[in-house]
Each structure stands twice: as C-alpha cells, then as structure tokens.
Amino acid sequence: GAVVSQHPSRVICKSGTSVKIECRSLDFQATTMFWYRQFPKQSLMLMATSNEGSKATYEQGVEKDKFLINHASLTLSTLTVTSAHPEDSSFYICSASWTGKKTQYFGPGTRLLVL
Amino acid sequence: SQQGEEDPQALSIQEGENATMNCSYKTSINNLQWYRQNSGRGLVHLILIRSNEREKHSGRLRVTLDTSKKSSSLLITASRAADTASYFCATDARDGNKLVFGAGTILRVKS
Numbered sequence: 326g327a328v329v330s331q332h333p334s335r336v337i338c339k340s341g342t343s344v345k346i347e348c349r350s351l352d353f354q355a356t357t358m359f360w361y362r363q364f365p366k367q368s369l370m371l372m373a374t375s376n377e378g379s380k381a382t383y384e385q386g387v388e389k390d391k392f393l394i395n396h397a398s399l400t401l402s403t404l405t406v407t408s409a410h411p412e413d414s415s416f417y418i419c420s421a422s423w424t425g426k427k428t429q430y431f432g433p434g435t436r437l438l439v440l
Numbered sequence: 441s442q443q444g445e446e447d448p449q450a451l452s453i454q455e456g457e458n459a460t461m462n463c464s465y466k467t468s469i470n471n472l473q474w475y476r477q478n479s480g481r482g483l484v485h486l487i488l489i490r491s492n493e494r495e496k497h498s499g500r501l502r503v504t505l506d507t508s509k510k511s512s513s514l515l516i517t518a519s520r521a522a523d524t525a526s527y528f529c530a531t532d533a534r535d536g537n538k539l540v541f542g543a544g545t546i547l548r549v550k551s
Binding site: 329359366367369371420431432433436 | 532
C-alpha cells in the first residue's frame with residue numbers, strides 16, 4: 326500500500342519553456358503532498374508543502390511564481406516549473422501523506438534537464 | 441534548512457559486515473526516521489523511532505536515538521550487495537509534519 330507515482334520520469338526541455346510534473350497517490354488519499362529538489366550527491370531540499378484545496382506553503386528562497394503547485398484533488402498534485410533555465414535542472418521528488426501520519430511516501434522522482 | 445548531519449558521508453564495506461551510520465540534529469523532535477534511496481530513485485521509508493524511544497529493531501535494522509545528544513544511529517547487520525544505497529535520517533519539527541533531511545550516507549556493499 327501507499328504507492329506514489331510521478332510523471333514523467335525524465336524530461337528534457339529548452340530554456341524558457343514550462344514543464345509540468347504530476348504526483349499521484351495511487352491507493353490512498355493524500356491530504357498533504359510535499360515537493361523536494363535534489364541536486365547530485367546532495368540531500369533533499371523541501372520546496373513546498375501542499376494541502377488539498379489550499380495554497381501551497383513555500384520554503385524560504387523558493388520562488389512561488391516560478392514553481393507553481395496545484396493540489397486540486399486528494400490524489401493529485403502538480404508542480405510546474407515556469408520559464409525553466411539550466412540551473413533548474415535537478416531531480417524533483419514528491420511525497421504524500423495524510424493527516425496524523427508522520428511517514429511520507431515518496432514518488433520515484435522526475436529528472437529534469439533544461440538545455 | 442538542513443538540520444541533520446550524517447557521518448560518514450560514504451561507507452564501503454564487504455558483504456556480510458555490519459554498517460553503522462550516524463545522524464545528528466539540532467532542534468527538539470517528535471520522531472526521527474530513516475529512509476533509503478537507491479540511485480536515481482525515490483526514497484523508501486525504513487523505520488521511525490519516537491522521541492521517547494531509545495532503540496528499535498526491524499529485521500536487520502537497528503536504530504538508536506539519544507535525545508540528550510541529539511543523535512541517532514542506523515545499524516545494518518549482515519549487509520548484502522542489495523543494501524547499496526544512500527541512507528538519510530529525517531526529523532520532524534514539533535509543530536508540523538515537515539521533514540528535514542540529513543546530508544545522507546552513501547553505502548556501498550561489495551560482494
């Protein structure tokens with residue numbers, strides 16, 4: 326149980342374009358979803374926390390107008406990287422959980438390469 | 441911000457040996473968790489230890505927590521090549537459900 330999927334798994338785009346990444350909880354209702362970014366050989370950095378039906382809470386230093394997060398249902402959250410630049414190239418990982426649960430269930434990640 | 445520091449940063453051992461990884465943190469916590477990440481993949485939850493617990497076991501995993509020293513250790517006994525991965529500790533703030541991850545330990549088990 327508690328399976329989370331992400332799509333796409335890999336994406337290559339040109340600088341200036343926007344990329345949308347989907348995160349889905351397949352067998353549970355995720356009241357909260359989290360978006361992380363991970364650079365090579367580094368740890369996960371939390372970008373934002375998203376609660377279903379409300380605006381995402383962004384971590385300090387993360388531009389909310391650049392990283393648009395939508396959590397419209399209890400099984401889907403999307404992260405849109407707008408006007409992507411090469412420095413946005415990274416591994417983006419989502420996780421999901423539900424109220425009262427301390428464990429997070431992670432998706433397999435999306436590798437973004439901006440040329 | 442990162443609050444967990446882990447050591448060693450990298451560990452290379454032979455199959456069958458034990459692997460010990462340590463994690464230190466800075467603020468008060470409710471729980472501490474350990475996660476595993478295979479290269480280029482998402483994280484898998486291994487074990488959660490509550491702040492009022494001192495030791496917990498799960499299969500070949502043994503986790504200790506010392507809240508007075510703000511540190512935890514993860515021991516993997518009788519390691520296997522398949523244990524090769526990065527291991528992260530994660531702590532939660534007392535007032536929320538966010539996790540703060542440590543820097544991680546890269547474990548390589550040679551067969």
